[in-house]
Amino acid sequence: MTEIKFQEKYVKEETNHSFNSLRNIILISCAAFIWSIYLSIQGQFLNDYIADMSNYTPLKISLMISLVALTGAFASIIFGAISDNLRIRFGRRKVFIIIGGVLSAAFFFILPLQSAIASIIAINVIMSLFNNAAFVCNNSFIPDSTPKKKLGKVNAYAALGTSFGTVVGFALMMIQSSNTLFFVTGAICTVGFLVVGLFIQEREEKSPPKNWFGDIKETFRPSNLKNEKGFFYFLISHFLLHTGINVYVPFLLIFLTQQNNPVSGELIGLGLSIAKGEVLIVFAVMTFVSLIATIPIGIFTDRIDTGIFLLISRVIFAAATALIALTPLIRKINPLVVGILFIIPYSIANTADIVSRGALMHKLAPKEKRGQFLGLTVFVKILAQIPGVIIGGLLAQFLQSGYQLAFVIGGVIVISSIPFISNAKIKTPILQEKTELSVTN
Numbered sequence: 001m002t003e004i005k006f007q008e009k010y011v012k013e014e015t016n017h018s019f020n021s022l023r024n025i026i027l028i029s030c031a032a033f034i035w036s037i038y039l040s041i042q043g044q045f046l047n048d049y050i051a052d053m054s055n056y057t058p059l060k061i062s063l064m065i066s067l068v069a070l071t072g073a074f075a076s077i078i079f080g081a082i083s084d085n086l087r088i089r090f091g092r093r094k095v096f097i098i099i100g101g102v103l104s105a106a107f108f109f110i111l112p113l114q115s116a117i118a119s120i121i122a123i124n125v126i127m128s129l130f131n132n133a134a135f136v137c138n139n140s141f142i143p144d145s146t147p148k149k150k151l152g153k154v155n156a157y158a159a160l161g162t163s164f165g166t167v168v169g170f171a172l173m174m175i176q177s178s179n180t181l182f183f184v185t186g187a188i189c190t191v192g193f194l195v196v197g198l199f200i201q202e203r204e205e206k207s208p209p210k211n212w213f214g215d216i217k218e219t220f221r222p223s224n225l226k227n228e229k230g231f232f233y234f235l236i237s238h239f240l241l242h243t244g245i246n247v248y249v250p251f252l253l254i255f256l257t258q259q260n261n262p263v264s265g266e267l268i269g270l271g272l273s274i275a276k277g278e279v280l281i282v283f284a285v286m287t288f289v290s291l292i293a294t295i296p297i298g299i300f301t302d303r304i305d306t307g308i309f310l311l312i313s314r315v316i317f318a319a320a321t322a323l324i325a326l327t328p329l330i331r332k333i334n335p336l337v338v339g340i341l342f343i344i345p346y347s348i349a350n351t352a353d354i355v356s357r358g359a360l361m362h363k364l365a366p367k368e369k370r371g372q373f374l375g376l377t378v379f380v381k382i383l384a385q386i387p388g389v390i391i392g393g394l395l396a397q398f399l400q401s402g403y404q405l406a407f408v409i410g411g412v413i414v415i416s417s418i419p420f421i422s423n424a425k426i427k428t429p430i431l432q433e434k435t436e437l438s439v440t441n
Contacts, residue, residue, distance in 0.1 A: 024145050025157055027200045031097075031138050032161030033168075034192035038105065040169025041185045042127065046111075046120070048253045049178055053117055061250055062393030064121040069385035071125045072132035076382065079133035080375025081216045083140065084368075085209040091202035093137040093144065093371075100134030101193025108186030112179035128382075134193065136378045140371045143362040144203065149302060155358035156298025159351055163290040170283045173274055207368065219372050230425040231364040231373060237420035238361075239380045241314070241353075244413030246388025248321070248406040251396055255403050256282070256339070269328055269403060270335045282339045286347040293348050297355045306360045311421050313352035314414065320346040322411030325404040364424060388413075 047061050079096055086092040107127045114120050146154045175181040210218075248255070255269040256279055272278040301309055324346065327338050365373040391409060395402035 021201060023199070024201055025154060027196050028142060028154060029157045029161035030192065031196045032158040033165040034101075034189055034196065035135065035138075036162045036165025037169045037172070037185065037192075038131065038189045040166060041108070041172065041181070042124070042131075043250070044169075044253045045173050045178075045181070046124065047250055048257070050117055050120060051254060055117065059393045059397055060117055060121075062389040064117075064124055065246075065250055065389040066386045067121060067125050068128040069382040069389075072128040073379040073382040075129045075132040076136040076375040076378035077216065077372065078212075078375075080136045080140065080371035080373075080378075081212040081219075082371075083137045084371035085212045085215055087205060087209050089204070091200070092205060093141045094197050094200060094202055096137040097134045097141075097200075098194060098197030100130040100132075100137070101197060102190050104128075104131035104134065105186050105189035105193055108182045108189065111182045132378060132382070136371065136375045138196070139378065140374045141200065141202065142358075143365060143367075143370060143374075145201075146362070148363050151359040151362045152301030152306070152355060153295075153298040155301070155355045155362070156294045158358065159294045159298075159355050160291060162354070163287040163294070163351075167280070167284050167287045170280050174277060174280060176275075215369070216372065219369055228364075228366065228373070230423070231366075233420045234361060234364055234424035235376060235380050237417040237424065238357075238377055239384045240417035240420070241357075241414055242381045242384035243388045243391075244318070244321070244410040244415075244417070246385045247392040247395070247410035247413065248324075248403075250389050251392055251403055251406060253279070255406075270331050270339050272335055272339060278336050278339075281336060282343055285340050286343045289344050289347040290351045293351050294355065297352050301356045301359050306356055306363065307421060307424060310353065310356040310360055311418060313349060313356055314418055314421065316345070317349035317353045318411045318414040320349045321414060322408050325407040328401075328404060360424065 050061060050064070079100070083092050083096055086095070088095065104127045107123055107130075110123060111120065114123065142154060142158070143151065172181055172185060175184065256272050257274055258269050258271065272282065274280075320342075324342050327342050331338050361374070361377055388410075392406045395406050395409065399405060
């Protein structure tokens with residue numbers, strides 16, 4: 001009898017999300033848009049900015065990203081747990097989105113004042129602390145306000161925001177002055193995080209709060225972890241995916257813009273121009289393809305088995321990543337055309353992986369510990385940067401064509417995540433299945 005009442009309560013909470021409003025969906029997409037701009041400048045332009053400084057080596061970028069990763073990893077767990085157990089009328093997630101987002105964006109105003117790589121690394125670490133506190137709470141808000149049967153579509157709308165933000169981020173890189181670029185980015189992101197945090201509609205959490213530190217210890221007890229095996233298989237796949245991605249992503253802009261290695265002089269990339277808008281064109285095509293594919297992918301994710309759809313997407317994504325290594329070899333045809341042709345399959349596979357991965361992740365996270373478990377995904381994603389960027393840095397530093405090999409090695413590591421996805425099973429109470437079916441009909 002008690003189990004039936006529990007399941008009835010569970011079903012009611014999962015199927016009656018009155019706060020899944022159009023306003024929230026728009027703001028979820030806007031948040032993804034702002035974060036994409038933020039990460040384009042912090043995660044891509046800043047690396048290229050450091051590459052033009054004296055005493056640059058690829059390993060210094062690897063060191064910076066590793067320190068940023070460690071800071072962000074722990075911040076995501078801690079602030080996820082704190083927001084899970086915060087009970088204020090204003091909103092348990094909103095407060096961290098505003099404070100963390102605004103403070104992390106404000107540091108863009110300080111970056112132009114720095115002339116040493118060490119000081120830029122220190123600022124980037126502090127930015128990571130605040131931004132990950134905001135990000136994990138924003139990520140937790142999505143399943144807080146969305147029924148499971150609509151997570152595919154909502155994640156698709158978030159992916160739309162990400163695509164637009166990527167284009168705007170790379171468009172901002174056409175600004176000739178790096179100081180102006182940092183100021184403009186800081187202004188856009190500060191206002192954006194403030195608007196998202198102030199205007200999202202958050203449900204009031206009625207369950208009694210716990211001590212956040214004690215809640216973390218309880219979450220990580222071996223007996224409790226065994227109850228969420230599916231989620232932890234997903235975490236392993238998540239770690240391998242992002243390890244593979246981070247082998248090449250920190251050096252992506254260098255690969256796209258520099259035909260020859262700045263250290264050794266050998267052929268490494270496409271040699272596209274930022275000033276002439278060639279890099280922007282490539283990412284505009286990527287965005288356009290993603291925009292066309294995103295909503296159909298979200299619908300497919302909701303209608304078929306999410307895990308199977310993610311498996312297919314992951315295989316294609318790994319193959320598309322590895323094939324990018326061929327672009328410098330055939331760049332003589334036309335560097336811009338070659339870049340566009342290879343970015344199209346990458347864009348489709350990446351969009352499919354992002355949407356289906358987000359839906360599966362949100363379905364697997366237990367409601368009462370959503371902030372902590374989604375904080376774990378951020379923790380794992382950030383932690384994966386350490387081996388990823390170290391592998392990529394070593395390839396770029398010591399091997400001929402190391403920048404190209406990064407895409408091949410990255411693709412191989414991504415493909416190794418597939419066995420773990422197949423074991424990430426969603427636990428669905430029988431009563432919930434029947435109720436959701438009746439609601440759908």
